[in-house]
Amino acid sequence: MTKHFYLVLFLSCTLFSTLSANGDPTDAFRLNVRKAEGYIKLDGFLDESSWNKDNPAASHFKLNFPNDTAFSKWQTEVYATFDDNFLYFGAVCYQKRSDYTIQSLRRDFGPGTTDVLNILLGPAKDGLNGMAFGISPYNVQREALIDNGSNLSFEWDNKWYSAVQNYDDRWVVEIAIPFKTLRYTVAEGENSWELQFVRAKVKEFETSSWRPVPFQFSPLNLAFAGRLMWETPPPKSGANVSIIPYAIGNASLNYKRSPNDLSLEEVSGDISGNVGADAKVAITSGLNLDLTLNPDFSQVEVDRQVPNLSRFELFFPEVRQFFLENRDLFSMFGFPGTRPFFSRRIGLGYNPVKGQNERIPIVGGVRLSGKVTDNLRVGLLNMQTRQKTWNDNAAVPASNFTVASVQQKVFGRSAVSAILVNRQNGLDKLNESQKADWQPWNRVAGLEYNLFSKDNRWEGEWYYHRSFSPDPEKRGGTLASFLGYEDRFFNARFGYQRIDSTYDADAGFVPRPGVQSLFPGFGFNFYPRGGKASEHVTQFYFNVDGDVVLGLNGFQTDHSVWAYGGARFRDQSYWNVGGYSEFVYLFEPFDPTNLYKPGTLPLPVGAYPTRGVGTEYSSGTSTDLQGNFSIQAGQFFSGSILALDGQLSYRRQPIGLLTLSVNYSRIRLPEPYASADIWLIGPRFEVSFRRDLFLSGFFQYNTQSNNFNINTRVQWRFAPASDVFLVYTDNSFAQSITDSAVRFLSPKNKAIVLKFVYWLNL
16 A cells, blocks of 8 residues: 555545535426326327326426536427336427438437437436437437446447427427336335436537536436436336347458468468357346357457557457446456456457457356346356467467456445456466466456545545466556546546556456556636637636656656647537657667567667647537547657547438548657658448448558458348348458568458347347
């Protein structure tokens, strides 16, 4: 333990009485829901008597953006009712038909891209966990799970129903959410859920909400929810079992090349097929069991590549749906650089022969997660993978992954949590060379406390994790503390983290052990009052962010300090400019281009202080032509860098989106050290032919990895949550290689996949 850890812990403890003493402002924002008197026909017409229009609706929505002081001129009225099977919402959303912005007819549209009415539900009333359902004027749906109050996982898929009617001055929607889809418990005497409605109107961008949300916070946050008041308790959801089988066919070509001159030696083809299934079983209405047998994730889009100019592994987010529900119970422990469990370790592994990540076959798995009571959540995951052999010197053993966690709510919106992670490796079938990098098992156990104040201004996290291994050199600990404050005019944060050099989380993400770090930062916000500036600018801001890394002996190894200021505009665009001071001490030779070209040398051991400037601009999404760019220029180790990053998009509503992303890094180091021009160019398109037929394509030209990737996908949603996917992938060389047989677009591998998925409710 250190004085930094104790200091932040002491400061947080002094806040508890203040944080718990606040009154409950939700009393003014209550929507009564009573049982329907008859059948609700889902047609977009609110003509049934059960809508109880004599009962006050959720209305008088107040703006969150571009300001939080006025009511929206495009108002919303929402009613609620229910029967034995569904929770119903009916809404009238006032808006000119000519002002609609609909980026796509595809489900799960992105934030800020489409006009939407969002419904946030928090049955547990903990201000942290719940569900969000969104609907557009063209009846396009999206849904998400909410964790930590405002983290939304749109990858969550489930069944619910809606209908929309459009008029010149408004659109009217009816929504039916099956109780089987919701996650809740029915307790005696409990008669309310957390409830919030949020409207987003993209043209002349504005967001508004039923219960007001301060400007500095996202309105999609359960901390600011009102209450859904049940006149009679909701029904128990009953049995909810879904079987989701799949069948897949795959044809692939692999191009084997000589290790000497990379000449093509052999083209091997493979045609294969497979079947598997997922199952979802509601143990209770709040606790869900997920099962998977022989899973396949071929329809998941490939990772969006980024240049790596660092000495450490990059983090890529999880996008496979099986791992996402209640993900905070598994993957959100620790800090971003010390995750004890990282689900991408399951089913993915690094192939040292090809120098890229490849899929590891998964036999199957089980995942139990959710609420036991409104205050107690649990998570249990177990998955088994098969062995993958690259060659006589490299292999990934068959492994079993187990994660168990428990979370108890305390102090209103805070929680105490514990986690245990175990990876068991089967080494019996590996030879001695292949065993060299593996231990029979690795375990991590940890405790955490997460603080969220009722008004969302205070946020904190404290943890201690310990790793266990047969190897004494892989038994160590990590601890951290963080406390942050944010209000309308000022924000501040301070964190401390220590990672032992012997801390090893084999199933986690820990790119840099053996260090301790400080994370200070603060900022100020200013709001124009009157004059021409207030007609266009909503906010001026100034921030300072720092990151100081020390060795365990106190020797400084790195620091990075950014000071920047800028403005946010009424059309959702923003601009900032700033400067940085950085320092890196290299303990071993390193080539920052990560290319290690013949004829060049890596930088020698030593200290490298640098300075530079940067600017960033984003146009927002209120117009059909959108863009953002950033420029950074300055010193880079013993040389210089010019880094450009930009994206330009054109929206053809409601057909889809065409996007071009460009990232360029111009690195110049004195000879004999490496210089490079690194390009990453990524055209992308999304097309909606109908509400059930979609085409997307993603291209990535990356000179750092010398790879040109094509990933295209046709999706036909022939039934709710049921799809046919046709996926084509192609990898080839992005550049010629001197004195070799490789030329631009020389092939590496390609494949075409046809996959059928059907969601069957029992």
